[in-house]
Amino acid sequence: MARDTRSRMIAGAARLVGTRGAASMSLRELARAAGVPIGSTYHHFPGGKQQLVEEAVRSVGAHVTRRIEAGRDDGPAAALEALADEWRDVLERTGFGSGCPVLAVATEDDPALGALATQVFEAWQESLTAVLVDAGVDEQRAPRLAMLVVAAIEGAVALCRAERSLRPLEDSVVELRGLLDSALG
Amino acid sequence: MARDTRSRMIAGAARLVGTRGAASMSLRELARAAGVPIGSTYHHFPGGKQQLVEEAVRSVGAHVTRRIEAGRDDGPAAALEALADEWRDVLERTGFGSGCPVLAVATEDDPALGALATQVFEAWQESLTAVLVDAGVDEQRAPRLAMLVVAAIEGAVALCRAERSLRPLEDSVVELRGLLDSALG
């Protein structure tokens, strides 16, 4: 029961941070949305809001990293598709109401959360770099390509949310796939 | 004097929105930062915070559009560089404290501001598309490339802010330039 409340709060926090940003997410609203008691927030998260947001961002980060690495043997195109798929799902499930919580945290003013976002982005880049190198991409170039992929996907997700359409993500993926293909030679 | 107060408030709002986001920007803080009287906010902006944020985003959008179109005859590489230059300047001048206010507004929950952000992004994409077509890029592909460029630059700026380094932007620009070059043939 305790674990359930805790994980529901983390999942809800991830969605709410992706919706309003960490600063604008209210603990009362989170409790309401997650269907958990308001008053016991500090029982499960003694570190308060900061701890809650940190765990939510870390959890999303780890989940996406796993998704990238799951298809490591299927090549760069599959890794790109995994990344895009994750956010396509989120955008569609929430009716373009929520985006990437890591990006949300990266664009806010809290240095601790900024450093956390960087950790997550770097983990994604490392996984992508490994896939690229495996596929024969130049070792100098692979990290740069991985950086572009992460930046472009994150930017595209934000554009999708504003435009309430998947087109920015789909267009970006088409061009990125072409670029990755041409880098394999 | 009036015009001066007004434009200082708009410039300050652009910076603050790029720093904390529109929802977390306080009118009191804006007045303090812009060195203008707190109480007269609603004299200059009867529409309140919403009008202020809208004018700030529109002003930044128009400025960047002009910068892209200024070098229209210098080709895609110059347009890309103009876009990157704008945000490099902002990031450096603010010590990675402020990013792109249009992206900030795009990732928040206000549908009106989201639509506004989309307008700005579309204006940028149209300018870039024109430059690409001028340079001989396929007319089907040019809008897609422009979309990727905008998404990637915006994403990269966010990563720069979190990482407190220009590397994400520089890396992305290198790869984007290569891609644009290879699309000219």
Added chain:
DNA sequence: CCCTGGCTATGACAGTCGTCATAGACTCCG
């Protein structure tokens, strides 16, 4: 049976927020 300990519920706290009404201070024209 009681009672201990994990969980929940309620409400207070100090602070900030956007908004606006009102009153004072200026500048400039007649």
Added chain:
DNA sequence: CGGAGTCTATGACGACTGTCATAGCCAGGG
């Protein structure tokens, strides 16, 4: 000099925030 109109200053309003102390509930073990 006087008055009109533009701008500034002050402070109030209700609502919301994160945080936490306190008290109550309710299952499990002795």
